Amino acid sequence: MLEGVRVENLTIGYGKPLVKGLSFHMAEGEFWVVVGPNGVGKSTLMKTILGIVPPISGKVYIHGVDCTKRCEERKFLSYVPQMENYSHHFPATAFDVVLSGFFPRFGRFQRITDREKEIALCWMKLLGIDKIANKQFNSLSGGQQRKVLIARALVNNPHYIFLDEPTTGVDLKSSKRILKLIDDLHKKNGFGICMVTHDLNFVWDYIEKVILIGYNKYFIGNKEDILNEDLLSEIYEIDVRIAETKYGPIFLVGDKHI
């Protein structure tokens, strides 16, 4: 059994530390969520694990291999960035965007083979977006664009998929569909998932492990141990209440959902 992703004494940030001394182990096939207030470093943590941002100190291991700098094992992690970071002006079809998922492994100017096109189309079919393959990416709805970016992250057959706020700016029904899709990829296809989100009320049913980050503090563990009123109130610095319902817990701040 491969070891998954292990982080040891990791300090992240841009010169000045955002979060210090993180240590945790994301075993293969688990569903993790990273939550916390704006600007604490959730995306930076994800980017540091993925090797996009260098750590200030500490180590990242993938499958037991030290990947703090460069390593082959990085190909087993894929990334669905925040939508704002994806160019809306780039003239490409949905299919082109999915095919671009092969670039990190094969090089940008290498020809895409029929086999790779077949793999890309296969994932698009599975995600229910094959019918929009020839449409311009920037003409698609927010929900369709997320699914295209998820398909793009799948073509290299990763072990872990890192998604940065995959439902932000998407309506309730489409958010639910996207989360169901991510959950299917986890349960049916066995992918490990690590997701940054602000939508706690949507993810409870799916997630297993939580990294709850605040300013200068964090809590890591099973969702039942971390997502409680005390820790959430401490991290968000506001009175957070949890209402137990027949649909599961609902997270509330005053009369507003988180």
Ligand SMILES: Nc1ncnc2c1ncn2[C@@H]1O[C@H](COP(=O)(O)OP(=O)(O)OP(=O)(O)O)[C@@H](O)[C@H]1O
């Ligand atoms: N490339 C960068 N260079 C310098 N500072 C950065 C860079 N990217 C992000 N930051 C800063 O680092 C801090 C953490 O940013 P990050 O995006 O990781 O936060 P976050 O917890 O994901 O926030 P949000 O919930 O708002 O998306 C912010 O103050 C941000 O302005």
